[in-house]
Amino acid sequence: MWNIVADENMPLVEELFSSINGKPAQIQRLAGRSITSSDLKNTDILLVRSISQVNEELLADSKVQFVGSATIGTDHVDLDYLEKQGIAFSNAPGCNAQGVAEYVLTSIAYWAEQRGVDLNIITVGIIGAGNVGSRVAKVFDSLGIDYVLNDPPLAAKGDTRNFVNLQQIQQCDVVTCHVPFEKEGQFATYHLVDDAFLEGMSEQSLLINSSRGAVVDNTAALEIKRAGKAIDYILDVWEGEPDVNLELLEQTLIATPHIAGYSQEGKIRGTYQLYQAFNQWKGLESDILINELLPEAPKWQWSGSLEALYQSLKPYYDIEADDQRMRQVKDEIPQKFDFLRKTYPQRLEFLDTL
Numbered sequence: 001m002w003n004i005v006a007d008e009n010m011p012l013v014e015e016l017f018s019s020i021n022g023k024p025a026q027i028q029r030l031a032g033r034s035i036t037s038s039d040l041k042n043t044d045i046l047l048v049r050s051i052s053q054v055n056e057e058l059l060a061d062s063k064v065q066f067v068g069s070a071t072i073g074t075d076h077v078d079l080d081y082l083e084k085q086g087i088a089f090s091n092a093p094g095c096n097a098q099g100v101a102e103y104v105l106t107s108i109a110y111w112a113e114q115r116g117v118d119l120n121i122i123t124v125g126i127i128g129a130g131n132v133g134s135r136v137a138k139v140f141d142s143l144g145i146d147y148v149l150n151d152p153p154l155a156a157k158g159d160t161r162n163f164v165n166l167q168q169i170q171q172c173d174v175v176t177c178h179v180p181f182e183k184e185g186q187f188a189t190y191h192l193v194d195d196a197f198l199e200g201m202s203e204q205s206l207l208i209n210s211s212r213g214a215v216v217d218n219t220a221a222l223e224i225k226r227a228g229k230a231i232d233y234i235l236d237v238w239e240g241e242p243d244v245n246l247e248l249l250e251q252t253l254i255a256t257p258h259i260a261g262y263s264q265e266g267k268i269r270g271t272y273q274l275y276q277a278f279n280q281w282k283g284l285e286s287d288i289l290i291n292e293l294l295p296e297a298p299k300w301q302w303s304g305s306l307e308a309l310y311q312s313l314k315p316y317y318d319i320e321a322d323d324q325r326m327r328q329v330k331d332e333i334p335q336k337f338d339f340l341r342k343t344y345p346q347r348l349e350f351l352d353t354l
């Protein structure tokens with residue numbers, strides 16, 4: 001019998017993993033932040049989300065053979081350790097790209113409405129042109145919103161898209177970050193948006209961060225607001241989560257608790273991709289099809305005009321409601337941060353039909 005430990009906030013684990021190659025599996029659900037090595041003594045398969053630190057300390061005394069993370073980000077996983085130990089690993093690239101793209105579009109539309117900005121004449125700077133950044137670009141292509149892309153690692157690999165440098169990104173009306181968290185190295189992203197970057201951004205511009213908190217220097221972001229710069233922030237991720245700099249939160253136009261990718265479909269795809277990866281690793285067929293699991297997508301009704309865009313998006317994704325949920329409990333953060341994520345209301349993707 002397979003023994004599985006899975007994060008309590010991962011849908012469909014029972015449906016996809018309770019029988020493996022005809023043999024039953026035992027599934028134990030745990031809160032991601034409190035999984036310890038003693039929980040894993042007899043565990044073969046560990047399925048986590050971004051809040052579980054997966055490293056030697058967690059795994060050394062276990063018999064885990066396969067780790068799956070239902071995320072694109074892998075900064076919570078010691079991949080070198082897993083490789084040295086011969087532990088198979090999979091994440092879920094792209095599972096939540098559409099959800100984040102819809103978060104970003106709705107954010108920009110909200111900002112435009114609040115500030116009286118004409119979306120026909122803005123340029124958005126997208127940092128990171130992987131799954132999410134490319135999906136954001138695709139949405140902008142469909143709507144006729146102008147953008148530029150920055151991604152030095154992809155440029156170095158020969159991606160032929162027309163990339164610009166960070167100085168050109170800095171001049172954009174909106175900057176949105178879609179990079180992984182990398183503390184060190186040639187393409188480090190730790191404090192990629194630092195005080196110098198923020199200083200160089202235009203007055204009346206918007207910074208969105210839905211990547212990892214520490215990609216933006218949160219202290220510098222606060223300082224620049226204290227100094228009176230007219231710049232808007234829409235932040236989904238925070239340096240030091242689940243702790244949040246409450247003064248910075250007060251300075252945001254929209255604040256959310258790391259839910260940009262939390263569409264229902266994104267979460268389902270995340271678990272499903274781990275099911276596929278596990279089966280591939282074991283040489284098994286994936287008998288269940290993703291279409292059997294996905295809800296029916298609502299169809300966005302759009303007039304074709306960028307004017308009043310937010311009002312046409314709001315019935316499909318009410319980002320103000322997400323912001324309110326976070327502000328209402330701000331005095332109980334960090335305790336309530338995970339609670340907000342765990343009890344996140346169902347959100348369906350709606351732009352897939354573009």
Ligand SMILES: NC(=O)C1=CN([C@@H]2O[C@H](COP(=O)(O)OP(=O)(O)OC[C@H]3O[C@@H](n4cnc5c(N)ncnc54)[C@H](O)[C@@H]3O)[C@@H](O)[C@H]2O)C=CC1
Pocket residue numbers: 072073074093094096097100127128129130131132133150151152153154178179180181187188189192210211212236237258259260261262
């Ligand atoms: N808030 C949320 O709910 C979510 C957050 N994320 C975060 O967003 C990040 C991006 O997600 P994906 O696009 O799916 O990942 P991805 O791995 O497909 O793309 C990341 C891109 O960033 C580029 N990149 C790396 N270093 C860079 C640098 N220094 N400057 C510019 N570009 C750089 C890479 O070359 C790659 O193309 C994830 O690593 C994760 O941290 C992702 C999904 C949901």
Ligand SMILES: O=C(O)C(=O)[C@H](O)COP(=O)(O)O
Pocket residue numbers: 009048049050051070071072073074096261262
């Ligand atoms: O995919 C990623 O990377 C993300 O940031 C996820 O959306 C985070 O979701 P959780 O794994 O923390 O539920």
